[in-house]
Amino acid sequence: MSSELQLFRVTVTKEWSAEGEALVWAPDQATAEKWAERQVNLAMDCADDCWTSAHGRPEPIDDGVLNRMADKDLWLVAPAPSKPRGCDRVRVEQFQALLSPKRLEAARLAKIEADNGQLPLLEVA
Numbered sequence: 029m030s031s032e033l034q035l036f037r038v039t040v041t042k043e044w045s046a047e048g049e050a051l052v053w054a055p056d057q058a059t060a061e062k063w064a065e066r067q068v069n070l071a072m073d074c075a076d077d078c079w080t081s082a083h084g085r086p087e088p089i090d091d092g093v094l095n096r097m098a099d100k101d102l103w104l105v106a107p108a109p110s111k112p113r114g115c116d117r118v119r120v121e122q123f124q125a126l127l128s129p130k131r132l133e134a135a136r137l138a139k140i141e142a143d144n145g146q147l148p149l150l151e152v153a
Contacts, residue, residue: 033107033126035093038084044075089127089135097123 048068054060087096097104097120104123108116 035087035089035127036084037087038082040080040082042080043078044072045078046070046072046075089131090139091136093127093132093135094124097127 048070050064050068052060052064054063087093096102104118104120105115106118106123106126107114108118
C-alpha cells in the first residue's frame, strides 16, 4: 500500500425504505392504493436503512483544489489511525493541512507544462 495519500471525490447514496399497511374500503384496487398512499404517513423514524453505495473518482490537485475543499456541502474525511475505522470527519483546516505546499506547487507546474505554457489555440472548422 502506498503511503502517499490521493484525493478522491466520492458520492455516497443512501436510501431508506419504510412500509406500512392499511385496510381500505374502496370501489376498486387502484382507488384503494391511491387513498392508502395519501393517508398512510410514513415518517423517517419508521424507516430501515435499505442500502448504501459509494462511487469515487480521483479529484485533481490543481490551483482550485483549496476552494473545492472549502465547499460547505462536502464532508471532509481523512485518515485517523486512532479510530477503529481508520478515518474521521475533519475540519477544513485539518483537511487542507494534508495537502503540502510542495505538492500543490508541483500540480500547478504540471498543468503549465502540460500546455507547454501556452494558451490553447482555437481550432478553425
